Structures are given as structure tokens and as C-alpha cells.
Amino acid sequence: MKIVVVGGTGLIGNQVVALLAQAGHDAVAAAPSTGVDTLTGEGVDAALAGADVVVDVSNSPSFAPDDVLRFFTTSTRTLLDAEERAGVRHHVVLSIVGTDRNPDSGYLRAKVAQEELVRSGGVGWTVVRATQFFEFARQIADGATVDGVVRIPPVAFQPIASADVARYVAEAATGDPRRGVTEVAGPERVRFDEFVRAALADAGDDREVVADPAAPYFGAVLVEDSIVPQGDALLGAVTHADFTAPRTAV
Structure with missing residues (x-):
């Protein structure tokens, strides 16, 4: 199959x-x-010519609420229109666990809008929602740092390795359109602030991490299960210890 990513x-x-x-x-x-x-x-019709499947794992270069909404809605409409012209049979989009439970987050509202466009389009579709990636622990900490202190809400967190996300997305792309949502998460559920604290320690970053229930995440104040699967989910194989082991061994 020709699959455009x-x-x-x-x-x-x-x-x-x-x-x-x-x-x-x-x-x-x-x-x-x-x-x-x-x-x-530009270049979309040429890229999609002869394609059977389109996988959308793109991201907005700006996380400002208006910018991210514009990016996901414009990009998705462009793709869906081009897919209908090209006869694409399956559109797979990567989204985020908890998108529909955190309306105060401009970024997650934009992902909801993207999902709605995919559902209402004329192409068979599958949505893969993933939890946060291990690789983004430092970026999360940077965004949560106030006066040198990292403030993280003490809620449930179930991060996943990007390699596991990629595997599940590839599997979805080679399967039939599910016309539904599949959630994927890491194999271990931990507390968000404890994960960030451990991740920074593994990286040799000595910033203080404070559990702060009022600390926002992507603009939303979280409750216990805001960003973890609430039902069945496919679990990745890579634990955080597995992820950090190669760097620890060097």
C-alpha cells in the first residue's frame, strides 16, 4: 500500500x-x-496521488489557542478534501488521551475540533489517542517552571514511549478503518509530579518539583483522571526504566 505520513x-x-x-x-x-x-x-495533491492511507501525526508550530485551532482545522480540511479527490480509503489521526475531558485547554479543544472533522469527513477513519510521551518530560518541566520551581499537578499519569505510539499508529494504518477511537498508554500508572521529579533526576536536572493541584497543564486544571485512559487501552511495552536504561548505562 501507499501510505502518506x-x-x-x-x-x-x-x-x-x-x-x-x-x-x-x-x-x-x-x-x-x-x-x-x-x-x-502546496504539494498535497501530488503527495496523495495513488495513496491508500493517510496518517496525520503533524503538530502545530505554535501552541497559542487561536494558532493551534487554525492549524488543526485548516490542515485537516485540506487533507480530507485532497483524500476524497485521490480516492484515499483510510485517514488515521494521532490525538491525545483526555482531549474531550479538558475543555479549558485551548490545545486540547483544537484536537477535539480536529477529531470532529475527521469523523464527519467522507473518508474512513481511525483516531489513535495517546498519553504523553516519555521524551517530553523535560519540555513539560520547562513549561511548568515558575521562579525556578517546577509545579506539577499530583494526578494520575501514564506516559508512553514514542516507539510504542509509532507501532500502534503503524498498525492502525495497515488495518481497516475503525470509525472509532483507540487509546494507547504506557504500561505503568504513576503520579504526574513523581514522574517529572524522577525524569529530571535521571537527566541530572536538580530543579525542585512541587506538587501543586492548581498548576495548569496545556491551560487546564486537572483532576485525578483527566489525562489517563478511563476505559480499555492498549498498553506499550516500554517502561520508564527501560527508556532511561540506555542513558544510565553510558
Whole structure:
């Protein structure tokens, strides 16, 4: 199959392209750097010509609420319109666990809008929602730092390795459209502030991490199960200890 991976040069997309190519598919990485711009439409029709599946793992360059909403809605409409012209049969989009439970977050509201467009489009679809990635622990801490102190809400957290996310996205891309949502998460549920504290310690970062129930996450104040699966979910194989082991061993 020809499978076009939008955002195919990023953290998840790069891995998805590699997995699909290893499985014998014609995997095409589509991104502005490869001449495909889903905001302007430049290169989209050419990239999708002959495609069976489109995987969208792209992300907004700006997380400002208006910018991120504009990015996800414009990009998704561009793709869905082009997919209908090209006869694409399956649209797979990567989203986030808890999108529909955190309306105060501009970023997550934008992901909800993206999902709604995919559901209402004329192409078969699958939504894969993932929890936060291990790889983003430092960025989370940076965004939560106030006066040198990292403030993190003490709620349930179930981070996942990007490699596991990529594997589940690739599996969805090679399967039939589910017309539903699949949630994927890491194998261990921990407390958010404890995870960040451990991740920074593993990285040699001595910033103080404080449990703060009022600390926002992507603009939302969280409750206990805001950003973890509430029902069945596919669990990744990589634990946080597995993820940090190679660096610890060096």
C-alpha cells in the first residue's frame, strides 16, 4: 500500500515511516521540508496521488489557542478534501488521551475540533489517542517552571514511549478503518509530579518539583483522571526504566 505520513519527519512520523517501509509498504513522509504544506495546500495533491492511507501525526508550530485551532482545522480540511479527490480509503489521526475531558485547554479543544472533522469527513477513519510521551518530560518541566520551581499537578499519569505510539499508529494504518477511537498508554500508572521529579533526576536536572493541584497543564486544571485512559487501552511495552536504561548505562 501507499501510505502518506503527514508530519513524517517528526518524532512519531519518522518512526512510523520506518516501520511501514520495513513491512514492505510505500511509505511517504509529507512535511513542509518535503514540499508538502497542509496549510496552503502546496504539494498535497501530488503527495496523495495513488495513496491508500493517510496518517496525520503533524503538530502545530505554535501552541497559542487561536494558532493551534487554525492549524488543526485548516490542515485537516485540506487533507480530507485532497483524500476524497485521490480516492484515499483510510485517514488515521494521532490525538491525545483526555482531549474531550479538558475543555479549558485551548490545545486540547483544537484536537477535539480536529477529531470532529475527521469523523464527519467522507473518508474512513481511525483516531489513535495517546498519553504523553516519555521524551517530553523535560519540555513539560520547562513549561511548568515558575521562579525556578517546577509545579506539577499530583494526578494520575501514564506516559508512553514514542516507539510504542509509532507501532500502534503503524498498525492502525495497515488495518481497516475503525470509525472509532483507540487509546494507547504506557504500561505503568504513576503520579504526574513523581514522574517529572524522577525524569529530571535521571537527566541530572536538580530543579525542585512541587506538587501543586492548581498548576495548569496545556491551560487546564486537572483532576485525578483527566489525562489517563478511563476505559480499555492498549498498553506499550516500554517502561520508564527501560527508556532511561540506555542513558544510565553510558
